[in-house]
Amino acid sequence: MPMPIDRSVRQDESAPAWSRRHLLRTAGAMGAAALGGPLLAACSDNSGDSKGSSSTDHVRVALGWLKDVEFAGFFVADSAGYYADEKLSIQFQAGGPNTPDTTAVLATGQADIGVHANMQVLLQATAKGNDFVMVGSGYQTNPGGLISLASNPVRSAKDLVGAKVLGQQGAKPQLNAVFELAGLKPDYEFIPVGFDIDPLVEKQGKVFTGYMTTQPITLESKYKMKQGKDFLTLTYESFGMPAYATLVYCKRSFLQQRKDVMERFMRATIRGWQDNAKDPERAARLVVEKYGADLGLDLKQQIRSNEIGIPFMESALTRKKGLFRMDVERLAGPMYKGLRAAGVKDLPDAHKVVDTSVLDAVYRGSNRV
Structure with missing residues (x-):
């Protein structure tokens, strides 16, 4: 069975990568923007506090790659109406080998929330002056x-x-x-x-x-x-090189001004991923037939990829406190140690780039939403 997408694009060996998505984009948009210094700050389209409002908030979500099964839970949440339940209208912006990295997209105000597979690239972009905050990680173990x-x-x-x-x-x-x-x-x-x-x-x-x-x-x-x-x-x-992946993040200004939107987004998103764990075939069909219909994806391959990926979202922490949880001490300790061993020198303060309060509000002491 053929692979659905050819992702074999050259990388710069001076910037070690932890995921296949750190490809052509790194030399392009990332080189000029996120890795080259502070990016221009831009505010979200949303302003003010809509908590309790009957209006719907439009949220632009920049995905780190093409609309394939690695974003299954997001698509399940959208299809099932979970975002609508939270009074959110979601616009998914696909990535790919010829599109800017999500860090550049967010920094220039073209999206509100990013989903990044490559922890290293996101951390380095933050260390270079972009005030990004991670609120959760889908993959507890990078595959x-x-x-x-x-x-x-x-x-x-x-x-x-x-x-x-x-x-x-x-x-x-x-x-x-x-x-x-x-x-x-x-x-x-x-x-x-x-x-x-x-x-x-x-x-x-x-x-x-x-x-x-x-x-x-x-x-x-x-x-x-x-x-x-x-x-x-x-x-x-x-x-000895653990790493998070499928990281949900935003600019600190967005989190400060629109924290209720991020909480609602994560609540709906987690519901989607919980459903995906129960029925990975359903999500794969959504991807192949709707969200990624123009990609020519193979259904059997997408189902199997989804099945294999689900255990990577589990850890002792998620079993206790829920999906997408992050351990700041694990990031600052063994994860940073692994990155440094791979030659990464500039890393931001782990305690400043992770916000656990969003998921605390979403779960309210439980491990499910």
Whole structure:
């Protein structure tokens, strides 16, 4: 079964990336805007406090990629009328390889709320002078990592010593960090490839840098392989580099002026993701037939990707306090340690870039809405 979208676009190795979405856009919009210094501040279209008002607030949401199943819960919430229940009218703005990064979109006032897959890029944009605030993270574990065949497995950093690594441009910082965190000197041969996992099956290398929600599906469907038996997967978190992904954020000024809007948005969004966990096929059909109908997406692939992605949204914290919760100490501790090992130097104060009060208001002591 063919992959739905070819995302193999060159990255700048000087800016290590934690997600496939840090691609052409980084050299374009991000280079000129979010990574190049403070961006122009712009106010949201909304002003004043509408809490208790009968009017509907229009909210522009910049998505970090194309309208595929990685945004399933947002689309379920929209289709089910959860945003309408909160008196919100949502305009989803799709991203992609030829569109500006969401940080640039928000900073220039073209959107109110952003959904960013790449924690590193968002943090660096904030450190460069953009006053962004994260209110929640869908993925508690970034699905990026390493894939190997069971016939020549990679189970630890030691298994990478002297190995041929099939990876996308920009993957070297993470690989070097794997060695550093294991107390090893980087010793591997890097072979540039795209996101097509065929080279691994053809044994051109020992391991492939990919995404647990993407390449394993090809191994299952095209090659009839089974995870654990025929191939192994390890996230970067397995090597001591945890990272959040699918981060919901906004400008601090928007949160201060329109906190009620953000609370309503997150309440509806979480309801959508809770529904998605119960019926991943429903959301996949919504994506293929409605929200991403012009993308030519494969339904079976989208269903399977959604099924695989759901466990990445779970953690001890979310089971106790609800989806999208963030642990500031985990961000400031092991996550920042992993980023620094990958060569990231400028990072903002973790306690200042995360606001937990929005989800506190949404959940009100429960773990569901």
